[in-house]
């Protein structure tokens with residue numbers, strides 16, 4: 001069922017601009033009566049253990065990052081941070097093809113051990129040329145020979161596969177039969193596919209006072225009234241169709257397939273399809289409110305979840321992800337990192353699970369047949 005998005009006037013005022021990352025605390029009693037959600041920055045009062053995890057407990061492969069570095073100095077600084085935090089390798093999901101991909105290859109050429117590069121799909125002609133996949137495959141093979149070791153991040157929030165450059169493929173979804181030969185080629189070359197389908201459920205729900213993730217959802221809201229757009233359930237179905245029809249291709253649904261609100265949906269897919277994995281990137285704040293349930297999920301699917309960040313190169317960012325995965329800390333805020341106003345909790349994952357999520361599963365996926 002698609003619901004029409006209604007934005008009450010008071011919310012439009014409160015959320016009329018991007019959330020300020022550095023909202024100043026509003027201290028006086030007078031200002032509290034006018035306090036807006038975007039400026040709410042509570043501090044935990046509990047005197048309970050606070051764990052600082054400076055370095056990951058085990059070596060890490062970051063399976064979800066992007067071409068964040070602007071120049072060689074920034075790459076160098078990034079490598080220093082990675083070393084300090086225990087990140088052995090970072091996968092750059094470039095989304096690029098053609099000259100764009102070549103320039104990414106050139107940029108990271110000095111650091112072949114620290115970075116692995118993945119390319120996009122060239123969708124050019126998808127809506128006009130019935131043989132467009134032949135060219136897409138030719139470009140894919142060219143990128144492979146240039147060093148691409150996987151495809152991603154592909155992305156469809158409902159309007160189609162719009163992430164790859166240079167052509168956003170509006171109306172083309174991941175289960176479109178046109179793409180079958182591309183997936184077959186990926187299987188042949190041992191290239192895994194990182195795919196972003198849907199978005200957290202809050203983005204599809206009405207923007208009103210009942211929306212649980214409103215502080216973030218409003219910025220990333222999805223307009224389900226757009227012609228031809230797929231809703232959350234329909235998008236998950238496209239993922240399932242694609243994974244089912246292409247058992248020899250390895251798919252990584254990023255961000256827990258955007259099913260943090262109901263991880264059982266992802267669990268059912270894991271149970272059915274051995275060629276499906278998920279990354280946990282950019283979904284720390286979305287899972288940390290329900291740590292006991294999430295811990296059980298990690299334990300049950302410890303062979304299927306890989307570590308990812310997708311949140312830039314900031315030194316502190318890595319430590320926050322480790323704290324959530326490793327510690328049993330409760331009720332702490334990371335509003336500046338994540339922009340959600342709710343408190344977070346650590347999962348306290350067991351060593352065996354951490355080893356697999358941090359690195360073991362990634363090595364399985366990256367060691368091609």
Ligand SMILES: [Zn+2]
Nearest residue numbers: 064066153310
């Ligand atoms: Zn990403």
